[in-house]
Amino acid sequence: MADSAADRFLRYVVIDTQSDAASPTQPSTEKQKNLGRLLVEELLAIGVADAHLDEHGYVYGTIPSNTPKNNVPVICFCSHMDTAPDFSGTNVKPQVIRNYQGGDIRLPGDPHQVIRVADHPVLKDLVGHDIITSDGTTLLGADDKAGIAEIMAAAEFLINNPDVKHGTIRILFTTDEEIGRGVDKVDLEKLGAAFGYTMDGETAGTIEDETFSADAVEIAIKGVAIHPGFAYGKMENAIRIAGDIIARLPKDMTPETTKGRDGFIHPTGVSGVMEKANLSLIIRDFTEEGLKAKEGLLENITKEVMKSYPGSSYTFTVKEQYRNMKIVLDRHSEIVEYAVEAIRRAGMEPVRGSIRGGTDGSRLSFMGLPCANIFAGGHAFHSPLEFVSSQDMDKAVKTIVELAKLWEERA
Template sequence: MADTVTDRFLRYVVIDTQSDAKSATQPSTEKQKDLGRLLVEELLAIGLTDAHLDEYGYVYATIPSNSGKNNVPVICLCAHMDTAPDFSGTGVKPQVIRNYQGGDIRLPGHAERVIRESEHPALKDQIGNDIITSDGTTLLGADDKAGLAEIVTAAQFLMDNPDIKHGAIRILFTPDEEIARGVEKVDLQKLGADFGYTLDGETAGTIEDETFSADAVDIAITGVAIHPGFAYGKMENSIRIAGAIVDRLPKEMAPETTHGKDGFIHPTGISGSMEKASVSFIIRDFTEAGLSAKKTMLEEITRQVMTSYPGSSYTFKVTQQYRNMKLVLDQHPDVVENAMEAVRRAGMTPVRGSIRGGTDGSRLSYMGLPCPNIFAGGHAFHSPLEWVSSQDMQRAVNTVVELAKLWEERA
């Protein structure tokens, strides 16, 4: 009997796949390949004979075309294997709450962690559904193991039902998406797709064609070190300098005070000693002008702080991470419209949304593979309160099947 999407999901989430931004390897953690090998086994078992894991941790596979037409575009279905470094993904213990009837969900591994209905209004749409959470001591991993399970389940359904006509569909599972390196080593020529779809979104029915544009900033500070007993008028403590830079950031430009189309400047790490310190930031905005203005502001704050420390110096390094995919997708409206129609055919009302974040699709779009984002059903990503429903994952499977049919019909 074919595995359900829930069966697969529960199998995947217990495998630790956290990525590590401090690592210089690709993938950043070898343990991501543990899940990659399992996925290859499952894809081979359902008949995808070219499924393989490459040296960089990517899983490639093909659902072969069964259409008599030779002009059906090749689409790619993409999801990422890693989980976020923001919270532990080691030792995940999922729980399934059958036939959820409303109210708060207490997490058994941590008495103080509760998924409150008042804070998670999407729970009100889940009455009668099966809710999956962690035990509260780890994140769940629905971001993005829900997407993995949905793609594999849809692939099995298409392979088991040859009467459903579709073109060739490439499958791509990536490592390191959470640290913005998910597609750095992707071989697009080998992939051979015309368009792509990530399954990495949230609420059922949502199609996202817009993301933040994103940069990282690393500031390295060199202060003046001296014995604290003889420091008067001489010491310039690099830790204090780093703290002063963070303290001057506008409070109204933090993630916790912004929403909608607002961008932000967010310190993500600080470390150092008296002599040397470093501060890491991520900067996000939906427009290039907004992103540039925030970088300029951060550098000006740094420069102003440094004027009070004439014996110290700093470097200011900007690294481009990804760009708003809407600029690319607007040139290919049928890619998004077909996804919206697939949602309708799967029995939902489509909602077109913007992501206050990014996906592999952001980078893929600018690499030549236009790639909007389809919902995967998860909520409260990167936290121990993360949850997903079995029924929403199945809705994503149905959407993928309808999408495959649509591209073949409209060819």
């Protein structure tokens, strides 16, 4: 019998694939290639003859067309292999709660870690499901090994069922998505797809065609250093300057105080000594105008703070990270419309949503490969409370298969 998505998922999550933003290489950690090599072996075993791992850790593969129609567009299905640096992904011990009967889930490795129904009301919809969690000492890796497992299971189904007609399907598994470099080295010419779908969303039935637009800001402060015993009227402590900037950030413009379509300014790192300090921040908004307004606000705050430190100086550097993929997808409405229909065919009521974050698809859309995001079924990403339903993963597999069929039928 073919492996289910859950069977595959349980194999993949025990392989440590955390990415590292401090590393300049691609992939940022060599251990990501350990999963890549396993995926290539499994793809070759199910009949994806051209499956291979490239020097950047990407896995490419092709399911050839089996339809006489020659006008079916080439579709790419994409997920990322790395897990987030936010919480440990080393020595993951997955737990399977079979036939979940409701209530809070206390994780065995750390009794203080409890997946509470009050915090995760989706659990009410998962009664009777087989729920996979970590033991509470690590994250699980459903983001995005659930997506990988679903693409793999769908690939095996399509290859084993030649009566299901479809066009050429390209598989792409990326590295370093969690640190914003997921598609830096993707060879789109080699990929050869017209458009794609990332399997990197959350709740079953969700299709997302919109993300934040995102920039990173680095503020480098040069203070005035002097012996603290002789500092009166002379010292300008760069650490204190950085603290003053952080203290003036609007309290209603943080990740923890915003939701829906509200953007935010979020400090992600601070380091320094008396002489110099560095502040790292990320800016998020659904519109370009909102993004630029928040960057202007941040720079004005910095300028105001610096007025109190006339001997000090600063640099303010903005780096573009990704843009709202809706700008591109609105020009290719059928990509989302077919996904909505595929979700319905797979037995769910489709829900269109916006991501308060980004996916590889955000970048790919602006690189010339329009990409919508489909649910993978995971919840509580980047935390030890991460969980996923085996049955929801099966629904994602069905959605991939129905999408492949739809594009062939309507070509």
